[in-house]
Structure formats: structure tokens, C-alpha cells
Amino acid sequence: MAKRIYHKAPLSFQDQLELLKTRGLTVADEEEAICYLQEISYYRLSAYFLPCQSIKNQFNQGITFKDIINTYSFNRELRLLVFDCIERVEVAIRTQFIYKMAIHYNDSHWQDDQRHFITPFYNRIGKLIDPYNDFQAIISRAKTVRNPEVFIKHYMREYSSPSNPPAWMNFELLTMGDLSHLFRGLRNNSDKKRIADFFDVHHKVFASWLHAITYVRNICAHHARLWNRDLAIEPDRLKKPVGPWIGPRFQNNKRVFYFICVLKYLLLRANPSNSLRQKLQALFTKYPNVPIKYLGIPSNPDGTLMDWINEPLWQ
Structure with a gap:
């Protein structure tokens, strides 16, 4: 063409x-x-x-400018809700990563041992994949910037050896994307399994979920659209759930509702008293005319939406 x-x-x-x-x-x-x-711009609204x-x-017939703004506002509030959940999940992932590795190896500075990480390689587009040296570069930059973080400054002032701070300090320097990269870069599957086991997920599925969380977190951080979106990075389907999950009809992992279910599954392990269900229900109730089916909630044969709230995960 x-x-x-x-x-x-x-x-x-x-x-x-x-x-x-x-x-x-x-x-x-x-x-x-x-x-x-x-305020918003024509082009940004045009997606709605x-x-x-x-x-x-x-x-x-009958579509109003107010309908468009309501859908835009719905997306904004959904994005803030998802971003809040990601923050809670991210903190829990960071904690388990540090704890499982440090306790198993009885080593506060395990991140400085290259044997824990895969051998560097070039991927199919020619990019060097080198998690160990990438992490070391992050630590090095944190130590040499003009105004280091307070905890970095304190360590450098108080301790002469080891040269780097312990893992629980260094992990505070990492983004969600860094965590995902580092998890995939662990050499031993047994290490990955120890971390993923806290969340009752197979380590390969967990790696996929970390990648998807990084992607959606970036969507949220850049104020982009979650409603009516196909995910460019799909979280793997959970084939062997431990505990309540969703039925096959809800497992369209290209759409955002499946990702929200992933967050709920992880939150049940990281923050069992979370109120995601109540907040999601309140959001849907606040915007009754917004077609939430575009999140990926399936329909019954008569065209009505399936009752997601009665799925075991959401009980």
C-alpha cells in the first residue's frame, strides 16, 4: 500500500x-x-x-461530549487505582527478592557475587543483556552522584568494606523495570522459585508478570490509556493457581481486566486485607454509562456483562 x-x-x-x-x-x-x-487536547481525547x-x-446517535469526558475521567481514576496497587505489589516483590537471596546465601552483599547471575549475552536485536554489570553500574552511579541518597552517604561515611552497601540498601535504587530485569537475570531457577513461591506463582509466569507490571506501570506513569487497550506486553496465563482464581472466560490476557486480576492475585499474598474489589466496584458504580466491557470483561449470550464479582478470586 x-x-x-x-x-x-x-x-x-x-x-x-x-x-x-x-x-x-x-x-x-x-x-x-x-x-x-x-486542558486535555483533541488528540488525547480522540482515543475515546x-x-x-x-x-x-x-x-x-445520542453520544455527548460529556460521555467522552466521563470515559476519560473513568480512565484517569482507574489508572490511579492500578498505579496504587502496583506500588504495593512492587514493594512486596522488592522485599521478597532481598530477603530470599540474603537469607538463603547468608550474605548481605550477595548482589556483588557475579556467580548469582547469568552469563552476559546479546539478544536477537543485538542488545547486551548483562544484569550483574547493569546493577553494579546503578550502584556506582548512586555512590558518585553529587548528592547521593542519605543511606548511601551514610554507608560510605561509616564503612570501608565491602565497598558497596548491602543488598537491602541497593534495592532501593531499582525501578520496577530493574527488578524485572534482575529477576530474569538470576542464574539459578531455584533462586527464582524461592522468590516466586511467596506469591504462589511458577517462576516463569512470575517473570512474565513482572515484565507486564513494568509495562503497565509505565502506562500509568505517563498518564496514558488503560481503558479499551490491548496490552503490548501480556502477562502469562496462570494455569495452576494456588487458591481462588478466575474462570476461563475471563482469561483474555491481552486486555486490562486480566492484568487487574493478576494484581488482585498478588495482593492477596502481599496485602491480604486489600480493598481492590471495593474500590473497583465503587469506580464502576460512579461511572455507570462508561462501557467497562472494553476492559476485557466478557459478555453473556444475551449481551450482558458476566458477573466478575462472583468469580472466586474476587470473593
Whole structure:
């Protein structure tokens, strides 16, 4: 297919609103709509137009600008809820990683022993995969920056050896992506298993989940869209759950609802008293007209949504 030349001219906020109206969008308060366009931008909002258009560039009968804003607001609150859950899970993963390795090897500085990590290699796109030296580089930068973290500064002032701080300090320097990279970079599957066992997940599935959590965390951090999104990095399906899980109809791991179920499963191990179910229910109730089916919640034969709340995981 031959490529085209892009020729769309920029439009003023007023012209953007007029374009939406010509496409059948009902606008009750034009001044308010202009304010939203100034604040959010037409292009960002356009991702929420598509499910409201059975015909391209033509809004379905009765769709209002307020419907679009409500869906956008729903996504924002969903993103904040998911981000909060990821934070709690991430802290628990960090804790188990440090604890299991340090206790098993009886070594506060196990991260400085290269034998725990895989041999460096180049992946299929030519990138060097070297978890040990990547971690050492993070530690080195933390020690040499102009204003080191207080705990790094304290260690360097008080101790001459070992040259690096202990693992429980260094792990505070790592992002979720770093944790995922380091977990995959452990040489021994037995080490991975010890960490993943706390969460009742096979270590290979756990590695996949860490990768997916990193990806979704970045979506949340960059204020992007979770609603109506196919995940570019899919969390593996959990084939042998320990304890309550979801039925086969809910296991579309390309969509966000499956990822939320992954978070719930991990939270049941990391924070059993979590209130994710209640918060999710409250969010769905707050926005009754937002089509939550686009999260990946399956439908019954009559078109109604299946009752996710009665799945064993959510009881």
C-alpha cells in the first residue's frame, strides 16, 4: 500500500469543537467543552471517540461530549487505582527478592557475587543483556552522584568494606523495570522459585508478570490509556493457581481486566486485607454509562456483562 502525504492543518480549539459537532457529537456546554480541549487536547481525547462511532468519523446517535469526558475521567481514576496497587505489589516483590537471596546465601552483599547471575549475552536485536554489570553500574552511579541518597552517604561515611552497601540498601535504587530485569537475570531457577513461591506463582509466569507490571506501570506513569487497550506486553496465563482464581472466560490476557486480576492475585499474598474489589466496584458504580466491557470483561449470550464479582478470586 502506497504511503500518503500528511496534509491535515492544525485547528483552533473552536474549530476542533465545530469538527466534533459536524460529526454528530452533542455538545451541551460549548464553553466548558473548549476548556476541556484546552486542558486535555483533541488528540488525547480522540482515543475515546472510536468505540462511540459505528461509522468512522460519525458519532453514534445520542453520544455527548460529556460521555467522552466521563470515559476519560473513568480512565484517569482507574489508572490511579492500578498505579496504587502496583506500588504495593512492587514493594512486596522488592522485599521478597532481598530477603530470599540474603537469607538463603547468608550474605548481605550477595548482589556483588557475579556467580548469582547469568552469563552476559546479546539478544536477537543485538542488545547486551548483562544484569550483574547493569546493577553494579546503578550502584556506582548512586555512590558518585553529587548528592547521593542519605543511606548511601551514610554507608560510605561509616564503612570501608565491602565497598558497596548491602543488598537491602541497593534495592532501593531499582525501578520496577530493574527488578524485572534482575529477576530474569538470576542464574539459578531455584533462586527464582524461592522468590516466586511467596506469591504462589511458577517462576516463569512470575517473570512474565513482572515484565507486564513494568509495562503497565509505565502506562500509568505517563498518564496514558488503560481503558479499551490491548496490552503490548501480556502477562502469562496462570494455569495452576494456588487458591481462588478466575474462570476461563475471563482469561483474555491481552486486555486490562486480566492484568487487574493478576494484581488482585498478588495482593492477596502481599496485602491480604486489600480493598481492590471495593474500590473497583465503587469506580464502576460512579461511572455507570462508561462501557467497562472494553476492559476485557466478557459478555453473556444475551449481551450482558458476566458477573466478575462472583468469580472466586474476587470473593
